Amino acid sequence: MERKDVRIRRLWAEDDQLEECIGPINALLRVLSEDKPKPYQIDLGDLMLALDSDDFALYVLEVDGEIAGMGSLHFHRTLTKQTAYIEDVVVLPRFHGKGFGKMIMRRLIDHAKEEEVRFIELTSHPRRIAANKLYQKLGFVIPETNLYRLFLE
Numbered sequence: 001m002e003r004k005d006v007r008i009r010r011l012w013a014e015d016d017q018l019e020e021c022i023g024p025i026n027a028l029l030r031v032l033s034e035d036k037p038k039p040y041q042i043d044l045g046d047l048m049l050a051l052d053s054d055d056f057a058l059y060v061l062e063v064d065g066e067i068a069g070m071g072s073l074h075f076h077r078t079l080t081k082q083t084a085y086i087e088d089v090v091v092l093p094r095f096h097g098k099g100f101g102k103m104i105m106r107r108l109i110d111h112a113k114e115e116e117v118r119f120i121e122l123t124s125h126p127r128r129i130a131a132n133k134l135y136q137k138l139g140f141v142i143p144e145t146n147l148y149r150l151f152l153e
């Protein structure tokens, strides 16, 4: 079988080719929001704003130069600790089951380790079977705490 070039890179606001990433990122957001009434979408301005933040890192996985997956990391500092939050983990369906989701997660975890955060959190709806299995396989556990959310809209 033909060998593929698979790499993960961090996107930066200064990236010359950032505009070319918008289409593929929105394709991934559509996969992520398949069960939502309205698909998630981002434009170049908002992407640059996010990438400009020191508390945010977005990684894309490329297969032969094509963006096939992504995941983001958000740092959160309080008076007592620094933690990280993982979001936007998704792989295009035709690339599922090849270990790419795990690769993206490992890169995000490595980055969080470099920043010496105390723990990483994420949420995943129970119906996301593959995602929940992936997170558990990587050692994520459900902590004994009450998660509260105040919906403002």
Ligand SMILES: CC(C)(COP(=O)(O)OP(=O)(O)OC[C@H]1O[C@@H](n2cnc3c(N)ncnc32)[C@H](O)[C@@H]1OP(=O)(O)O)[C@@H](O)C(=O)NCCC(=O)NCCS
Binding pocket: 031, 032, 088, 089, 090, 091, 092, 095, 096, 097, 098, 099, 100, 101, 102, 103, 123, 124, 125, 128, 129, 130, 131, 133, 134, 135, 137
């Ligand atoms: C979750 C997702 C990113 C996994 O990506 P992937 O590249 O297919 O996953 P991998 O090939 O790296 O698999 C890693 C592990 O996930 C689990 N997994 C993957 N696909 C699975 C499936 N269909 N059923 C059950 N477990 C599955 C397995 O534990 C697997 O480890 P193993 O191969 O050693 O058994 C992908 O399914 C996806 O994009 N889903 C839609 C978006 C989504 O739900 N994102 C998560 C939001 S919280």
